[in-house]
Amino acid sequence: MDIQLDQISKTEALIKINLKEADYQPKVEEKIKEYSKKANIKGFRQGKVPKGVIQKMYGKSILVDEINHMVSHKVMDYIKENEIELLGEPLPNQEKVEGLDWDNGSEFDFEYSIGMAPEFEVKVDSKVKVDTFSIKVDDALINETLDNLKKQFGEMTNPEQSAEGDSLYGFIQVEGQEEPAGTTLDLTNVEKKSLKKFLEQKSGDVVEFDVEKTIKDEAARAQFLGENKDLTGKIKFEIKNINRTIPAELNQELFDKVFGKDAVKTEEEFIEKVRTAISENYNRETDGYTQLKIRDKFIEDTKIELPDEFLKRWLKLSNQEITDEQIEQEYPLYTNDLKWSMIKSKIAKANEINVEQEEVVEAAKNMIRQQFGSMGMSEQMEANIDTFAMNYLQAEEGKNYRQLQENVFNDKIISFLKDKVTIKSKEVTAEEYKEKA
Known part of the structure; x- marks a missing residue:
């Protein structure tokens, strides 16, 4: 079997495979023997069907299956052995496949298009500047929140x-x-x-x-x-x-309804606790905005050449229902996600940032605790938190684990970048934040 890589550009190539009869025939013969032992054909005892009969009835389909199996595995082995970082998946040349003479041919040629991740540099230092916002918790916002709480519990x-x-x-x-x-x-x-x-x-x-x-x-x-x-x-x-x-009165009854029995005792304590809660909520919101700004800044500043036409073709073949118009419309969003994923991987590799299983399990526990945060977790539930976490991570055929692992990885990358880049935060009111962000 001959296999070679023909480079088309920095990000696209063709993997060409030439398969001779000696490469596939032993496997085909072995498969025919297996069929003759298992086949249940009228007029023959099971296990005693002549190979010639099997060849006539199933020879072509066995040949096609074995060659396709052999070629697809060889392509992936070649990619792995040569450490080629793929974008998308290898796409077979369908015209070549349809032109193969399975009845009379003994030598077969295959061709796969591949998209490859390009070499690029990511600059991570204080020269990278990110603008964001912090929300000012002023008296007007406090009074608005108090009015809403009075109405909510009125x-x-x-x-x-x-x-x-x-x-x-x-x-x-x-x-x-x-x-x-x-x-x-x-x-x-x-x-x-x-x-x-x-x-x-x-x-x-x-x-x-x-x-x-x-x-x-x-x-x-x-x-x-x-x-x-x-x-x-x-x-x-x-x-x-x-x-x-x-509206409810600003009294102990309202204090207890909002924060729990006897959590606060005075109007001053209540207002201060409301202020803290607002600040925490807005900090979470602005932190999410800051993360997006960091992401956008690195995507904008990092030059990454992508095999656009190959990726569009791969997206179309991967989802037959999507139209060319939809691909053109959504392609910029897809490439931004792809670039950010590539940037994160490069930063992680350069700085030895990894996600351990223990971190994913702990993230699952914290997520479950947050879900019960408003009502508090009982001692019995906390004692079984390990079981709850493992049940969640094993559900959906491991999809939950992979998603949470990606979340933890993203958080670690963002945390690393926050320490390295220059973040300039402008204080604005809640209304100004809604308009600007």
Whole structure:
């Protein structure tokens, strides 16, 4: 068997294989013998079927199967032995395969296209600058959060007439719809100039309004429309119930509901604990943003030449349902993910960053603890945390383990980069962060 690599470019090559009869015939003969021993053919005793009969009935399919098996294994062995770092998977030249004369030929040629990872450099030092944000937890944000908590834990009432701040439960009247689904209109989502027509309404009243002009926020409008998401222009909304929340008092009862029994005792302690919780939440959010900025910075600054046409062809063959238009549209996202994966691998190799099994198991334990964090884990559950973690990691045929391993690996790379690059953080308000990030 002859095999050679023909380099097309830095990132593409052809693996060519020439297979002679002496390479495959022993395997084919061996397979025919196995068939003759196992075949159950009418007119012959089992195990006594002549090889000539097997050859006539199954010879061609045995030949094709054995050669394809031999060639595919040889290609992968060659890639492994020569330490070729693949992008995608080897793609066989189908025209060559379809042109093979299986009936009369004794020598066969195969050809595989491969995409290869290029050589590239990653600069990791303080000269790499990443801009990010930190969110200022000011008095306005604290007061807004306190108001939300008071409303969240407040008392629900059903007044006869609607007022500003209420929510209206009812039905959108649609012609031909016998059983319309109920929906809720939160008046805080209604534009101010349209709000008047929703005030002093009662159960049974019908309000007609332009849904797009009245609820300009797309997410709020979609939530209100529900199954009637395609409605536009003027609609009729029949009110069935008016809901109003009387805010809770800032007292021990509220403290206990929010943070647990006797966790805080005074209003000052409560506000400080709210401030800490907000800071932790926003720190997690801005940390995620910072990670994305680090990722984008390294993708932008690291020059990596990819075999674009090969990868597009491989993506198309890997998923027959995807269209050429979808590939062109999604290809930049795919290549960014691929480049980031390559960059992480290079950084890990250069700095001996690895993920041990113990780290994955510990990450699984912490994930389970977080899931029960709001209610706290009992001593019995904590005592069985090892079992819970292993059950999770072994589920989904190891998919959970691989996903968590990748998460741990990514966290270790990001942590390493944070210590090496220069991160400049600008303090902004929560509203400014929403606009900018």
